[in-house]
Amino acid sequence: MKETIYTAHATARQSVREFFQIAADLPQAFRLGYRLARRNVAAQYRQSVLGLFWTVLPPLANALVWIFLHTQQVVRLEEAPAVSYPVFVFTGTLLWQLFSRAIQAVLNSPQSNRMLLAKINFPREALLFSALLEVLFNAIITGLIIIIVLLLYGVPLGVHTLLTLFGIVGIILLGMAIGLWLFPLSMLYRDVALGLPIILQFAMYLTPVVYPTPTYTGWAKILQYNPISPVLETTRNWMLNMPAGSPYLSFVLVLSISSFLLLIGIVLYRLSMTIIIERIGS
Numbered sequence: 001m002k003e004t005i006y007t008a009h010a011t012a013r014q015s016v017r018e019f020f021q022i023a024a025d026l027p028q029a030f031r032l033g034y035r036l037a038r039r040n041v042a043a044q045y046r047q048s049v050l051g052l053f054w055t056v057l058p059p060l061a062n063a064l065v066w067i068f069l070h071t072q073q074v075v076r077l078e079e080a081p082a083v084s085y086p087v088f089v090f091t092g093t094l095l096w097q098l099f100s101r102a103i104q105a106v107l108n109s110p111q112s113n114r115m116l117l118a119k120i121n122f123p124r125e126a127l128l129f130s131a132l133l134e135v136l137f138n139a140i141i142t143g144l145i146i147i148i149v150l151l152l153y154g155v156p157l158g159v160h161t162l163l164t165l166f167g168i169v170g171i172i173l174l175g176m177a178i179g180l181w182l183f184p185l186s187m188l189y190r191d192v193a194l195g196l197p198i199i200l201q202f203a204m205y206l207t208p209v210v211y212p213t214p215t216y217t218g219w220a221k222i223l224q225y226n227p228i229s230p231v232l233e234t235t236r237n238w239m240l241n242m243p244a245g246s247p248y249l250s251f252v253l254v255l256s257i258s259s260f261l262l263l264i265g266i267v268l269y270r271l272s273m274t275i276i277i278e279r280i281g282s
């Protein structure tokens with residue numbers, strides 16, 4: 001394998017040359033990313049009694065808190081959801097957790113391999129594949145839990161339910177796109193990784209996760225442009241076998257924009273590696 005020396009003075013021509021190497025490196029990157037994902041998943045649940053249940057335990061615990069507050073009339077909803085509130089909250093929190101994991105996986109994978117980046121030359125996209133495979137693994141576990149919840153509450157499954165897969169793909173795409181755009185800052189400043197969970201928790205309360213989409217008035221109308229809202233709402237409607245309604249067009253728009261941002265984010269990821277690896281090795 002050829003030796004590559006990274007410096008902060010990489011020329012634009014070198015950056016463009018690396019950009020054209022992305023497609024050529026994808027097969028090798030996928031194979032390495034698959035091995036990294038298997039190692040990370042195995043290490044994450046090693047010596048754990050609950051094992052894979054930890055994947056969905058945090059959102060389920062969060063959902064139980066909101067269900068308790070609702071049954072005790074501590075939290076009152078102006079508009080009742082079309083299904084039972086426990087089903088509404090369980091599905092919403094599990095989908096939000098998937099979105100959060102997609103963002104954090106993109107940031108955590110390079111962070112946990114900082115020394116590997118500085119010492120070994122390998123396709124850097126392998127870390128993105130590793131993050132994607134870990135998110136997909138969590139999505140499978142999340143999907144199984146959602147199916148169990150729907151069956152327990154007698155929610156009928158139909159044609160719309162099959163469209164849930166497209167919604168989950170949209171949630172993952174949007175999360176990874178945001179993660180890629182935050183990646184350069186997170187590698188240079190630890191504040192991004194430390195503050196992200198707080199921001200995501202606050203963002204959840206601004207998104208119709210535990211309450212139906214309200215009619216925004218005044219300054220709150222800005223919340224209508226929350227990009228995750230139409231994606232999450234449409235996915236949940238499909239999941240519960242309800243018509244997608246008006247958020248469908250917004251879902252398609254957000255999915256198209258997030259796909260474009262994801263491609264640009266991969267380019268930024270590749271081009272920023274030169275400076276980031278030089279900072280790590282200095």
